[in-house]
Amino acid sequence: MPRRSPAALSASIRAAGERLFRERGYSRVTVREIAAEAQVDPAVVVRRFGSKEALFLDVMQVSIQDRPELDVPLRDFGRSFVASLLADERDTQAVFLALVRGGSEPAIGARLHAVHEEAFVAPLRARMTGPDADLRARLAAALVGGLLHSMWVVGDEVLLATDHEQIVERYGDALQGLLTPADRSGTPASA
Known part of the structure; x- marks a missing residue:
């Protein structure tokens, strides 16, 4: 798989997190599942967003x-x-x-x-x-x-x-x- 840019990695993680959080809610989603969906190592999720909670707060927006x-x-x-x-x-x-x-x-x-x-x-x-x-x-x-x-x-x-x-x-x-x-x-x- 070709190496993705930092922006592409973040976008992939956001999309995976958003989809999983919407489907299952916060407590029923793990960093490992987000990483698997985004096709990255779980450490990359934490490095990019700090925590599952921070990713959740980033993607769950409404106005x-x-x-x-x-x-x-x-x-x-x-x-x-x-x-x-x-x-x-x-x-x-x-x-x-x-x-x-x-x-x-x-x-x-x-x-x-x-x-x-x-x-x-x-x-x-x-x-x-x-x-x-x-x-x-x-x-x-x-x-x-x-x-x-x-x-x-x-x-x-x-x-x-x-x-x-x-x-x-x-x-x-x-x-x-x-x-x-x-x-x-x-x-x-x-x-």
């Missing part, structure tokens, strides 16, 4: 800013976001489950918190107005987390069997209610 289909006015975000999650279900599920399953590791738990804050709450809060924008963004994140947990951790059979359009309509509207709540007269806010 709502990376989704062009979410470049919609805030008043349309609820349904659009839920539709996006369900359309990209396998990828979203893999990252969500990998982070949740690895959450008992301190650094991974910290990454889970950072992903929650940086990848969802902060970008959403930045699009909102009003003195309670932070609270509404956090409640929206909690609402979305609840759906993902029910579907993919608990394995709620009814939700899993429900047509995605129904979930998008109902859950998207619930999410929208947090993002652009109606004023006391019942008129939806424009923010």
Whole structure:
């Protein structure tokens, strides 16, 4: 086998780690398995990334800013976001489950918190107005987390069997209610 460049070695290790972590979660993957998949010695994995945990943190990334289909006015975000999650279900599920399953590791738990804050709450809060924008963004994140947990951790059979359009309509509207709540007269806010 021809000698690979350092960049090619790192890319191969990242790809192997990402695939295995998404399939099995953090705790069910070893450095040896990552190395075998990447066709490198396990020492190379450690030399390039420092540890399995560091590789996991490097490859398990998610952000709502990376989704062009979410470049919609805030008043349309609820349904659009839920539709996006369900359309990209396998990828979203893999990252969500990998982070949740690895959450008992301190650094991974910290990454889970950072992903929650940086990848969802902060970008959403930045699009909102009003003195309670932070609270509404956090409640929206909690609402979305609840759906993902029910579907993919608990394995709620009814939700899993429900047509995605129904979930998008109902859950998207619930999410929208947090993002652009109606004023006391019942008129939806424009923010």
